[in-house]
Amino acid sequence: MTVLAGASADTLWATSLRRWNTICWVLFAAMAAGIVSQGRPGERYGALALLGCAVLSYALLDRFPGNPVVRPHGYLMVLVLALGGLAYLRSSYASLFMVTLPHYWMFGRTPRISMGFLGLAAVATLLGSWLQQGGWTAEFLGETIVGTLIVVAVGALIGLWAHSVVEQSTERARLIEELEQTQAQLSEAHQRQGAADERERLAREIHDTLAQGFASIVVLAEAARAQIAADPARSAQQLRSIESTARENLAEARELVGAGGQPGGVAAGSVAVTLRRILDRFAEDTGLAVHAELADLDCDQQTRIALLRCTQESLANVRKHARASTVGVVLARRPYAVELEITDDGAGFAVEESRGFGLDGMRKRTAELGGRLTVTSSVGDGTRVLAMIPATIAQETSEEGSA
Structure with missing residues (x-):
């Protein structure tokens, strides 16, 4: 049951991640199409080539997730270079940096790596814009740098918050799984202990009733056989005791079987009698x-x-x-x-x-x-x-x- 619960949680997380990733790509494609349609022919071809590299890199990552050559960090590096190239082609392309923010947190293995790629993307975008605008212009200093830094700050805060939430959820899921495993182990231990206690109790009941009765029968039978010639009356009395003990043993056996091994054969009333x-x-x-x-x-x-x-x-x-x-x-x-x-x-x-x-x-x-x-x-x-x-x-x- 624990394995199934863990598998369901993983499946749910993977489904949510894929949906969020789809939304990011839809926004990315919509903004890219709108910006490309407004550019000059030379810019369009260069922008389409850079976007195609980013899309191809992601497609390879999605198609071959276990391939050691195709790694998430490789895709992020292609994305960083594509953003820098797009910002160099036209300053408006720098706005694409905003819709790619979730990818740095989805594909970065640790918060430090995610922050590193986020910083590289910001530097690449600023460098491309700086080259495209011809240096330290008023527009570059007043709009591009400020806007990019705001986007980076917001993206970092949201990413760190989301990572903290995911980490807490993962830790909670791990604790729940450990708790379920512990409960299952305790249940198995209780069942084993209960079975052992029941075997011991049943053995004690058999020893104290049937085994003692059989021992009495053996002793009485040996005594009756030894005295059958010398003291027939005594032997007859011992044979009657054997018969009585055997009947009591039979009743005890029926009580044990009928009561599921619970002690029986002891009538209520005065214990002295x-x-x-x-x-x-x-x-x-x-x-x-x-x-x-x-x-x-x-x-x-x-x-x-x-x-x-x-x-x-x-x-x-x-x-x-x-x-x-x-x-x-x-x-x-x-x-x-x-x-x-x-x-x-x-x-x-x-x-x-x-x-x-x-x-x-x-x-x-x-x-x-x-x-x-x-x-x-x-x-x-x-x-x-x-x-x-x-x-x-x-x-x-x-x-x-x-x-």
Whole structure:
């Protein structure tokens, strides 16, 4: 889009320049024809020859703009010489200098060059008039010099003003183009960042729901296979847990697909009730002692999801790595935050060396809600996970939802 805008601006400028150039040539031709028609035959032929040189030089420049031999400055030099020659043929020809003023600014590459050719044209015209009038006559001093200097001054002022306007317009167009490019780059960067954030969020949802469910199924299936002969009742119970987890995974998958990857499968209501159900299932599947103190909190949906996912991830880590015998879970509302604390008496680990996706996902979940996650552990001393979410955020969001 920026390229098209720049091309349109260039086309518009070229069209305006061509129109202005046409007007200059029409005026030039009209004045030249009128002056030539009044001259003597010898003057006419000389004037027509000089005008023809100027016209031919311009025609070559217009026909071959990219040719290194045909240059704008060459045309301006021919024009200067033609004006001097015309002024030498007849003093009235000096008035043609006035209608050629725009060409010095249109074809001069810089204001200094334009002013230089403007000065050369003035000198050539004055010199031709001086020779034609026979020296320093009263007419030359009183009319020709004064008139030419006035024309030069007016032409210089108008040219400098026009050049300043064009320069400002060019700078403005450049700034607009840079702004459009920057906006396009920012838009692309935002799109890439949005896509990356969406992939990361979807990966976190899959990890915290489907992947954890599949991990539970694998652990339960291995335990059931190992105990199927020695403890059929226990194996049957584990098979029922496998079936229940598989159904929950299927529901989670349908929720994720149906909601476009948005978190689902978490019903509204008391988070304590949902946590109690998760803890009961965990105790039944693992045989570990679970001690829970769960306050009956009314949280918004995002806070509820964060608390449940942190609990599920922590319990999954206990199941896979901790080799613990007891797990404690405390959910409470403090004056400044909602707190979820999960502890175990397992093997522990070095927190600074942990590179797990689960811990990182829990930290990001709490951070997105303005909270933070603290993990305290050391080898042989168990693990403590503390998630804190600002109570004001949870309360405000809940009130907006109820309103």
